[in-house]
Amino acid sequence: MRNIVYILCFMVAAVNAQTKMSNAESADLKAKVKAHATTINTLSSDFTQYKHLDFLSNDIVTSGKLAFKAPDMVKWEYLNPFKYSVLFKNDKLFINDEGNKSDIDLGSNKMFKQLNSLIINSVKGDMFKEEEFDIAYFKNEANSVVHFSPKQEAFSKYIKAFHIMFNKEGHVMEVKMIEPSEDYTRIVFSNRKINTKLSDALFTE
Numbered sequence: 001m002r003n004i005v006y007i008l009c010f011m012v013a014a015v016n017a018q019t020k021m022s023n024a025e026s027a028d029l030k031a032k033v034k035a036h037a038t039t040i041n042t043l044s045s046d047f048t049q050y051k052h053l054d055f056l057s058n059d060i061v062t063s064g065k066l067a068f069k070a071p072d073m074v075k076w077e078y079l080n081p082f083k084y085s086v087l088f089k090n091d092k093l094f095i096n097d098e099g100n101k102s103d104i105d106l107g108s109n110k111m112f113k114q115l116n117s118l119i120i121n122s123v124k125g126d127m128f129k130e131e132e133f134d135i136a137y138f139k140n141e142a143n144s145v146v147h148f149s150p151k152q153e154a155f156s157k158y159i160k161a162f163h164i165m166f167n168k169e170g171h172v173m174e175v176k177m178i179e180p181s182e183d184y185t186r187i188v189f190s191n192r193k194i195n196t197k198l199s200d201a202l203f204t205e
Contacts, residue, residue, distance in 0.1 A: 018145060021137035029137065029144050030128050032170040037126040042198045043068040049078075050186040066189070068123045073203045074116070087205055088116045094205035103205065114155055122164060122175050133162075143167055156180070 021029070044067045051060040064078040078084040087094040093104040093116070106113040121127040128135065133148040148162040157180065165174040171192065178184040 018138035018140050021139050021144070025139065026137035029146075029166065029170070033166060034126055034128070036170045037124040039195070040068075040124050041070045041195050043123060043192070043194055044196065044198060045189045045192045047076075047190070048188050050188075052184050052186070054181070054183055066123070067198055067202055068120070069198050069200075069203060072116075072120060074119055074123065075203055087203060088119065089203055089205060092205075096205075101205075118162070122162070122172065127162070127164065143173065 044065065046063070047066050048061065048063045051062070053060070062078050062082075063080045064076065067073075067075045067077070072088065074088040076086045083098050085096045087096075088106070091106045091113075093106055095102045095104075106116055118127070121129075127133070127146075127148060132151060134151060135149075136147040138145045138147070144166045146164050146166070148164070150156045150159060150161075159177060160180045160182075161178045163174075163176040163178070164172060165176075167173050172189065174186065174188050176184055176186045
């Protein structure tokens with residue numbers, strides 16, 4: 001019986017195993033993703049967020065809607081189990097916590113400014129900046145996964161790595177942000193819509 005369990009575990013691991021891409025494969029992925037990113041003027045998507053904390057037996061699950069409008073407006077609107085929105089706009093971060101509003105000047109906060117850049121590039125799938133990250137490329141049968149590790153020590157104190165999953169068309173399917181403690185936030189996108197009309201009113205702070 002124990003041998004059967006070991007075999008089953010090995011089969012599951014083999015199915016989910018990722019292998020490193022060749023240089024040609026990673027170059028092809030980058031070209032595909034970057035070409036797609038240049039076509040995006042607006043993007044909207046549902047998302048489900050899983051917050052994993054080592055001391056909790058279950059992940060904290062929230063869900064909501066994401067909206068992006070070029071060049072730099074991004075809104076994360078959490079709808080369940082609570083209402084909370086975060087808006088990046090005009091070099092500021094606007095927070096609305098069930099009617100309690102506040103804002104942060106990104107120009108004077110390098111950490112939040114870099115986070116905003118990461119979010120925009122993650123949404124657009126245009127993060128292949130080797131001057132900022134150590135990058136590793138992996139694949140499985142269906143998708144590609146790219147690991148980004150920040151080179152800047154000040155930033156790596158907060159974020160150990162980003163893992164971004166792309167489908168065969170080069171669309172971002174999932175983003176995983178790993179903290180130095182190994183706790184992580186995983187965001188899974190669904191119902192993605194590209195270049196549909198998004199009103200500026202949606203991005204009102």
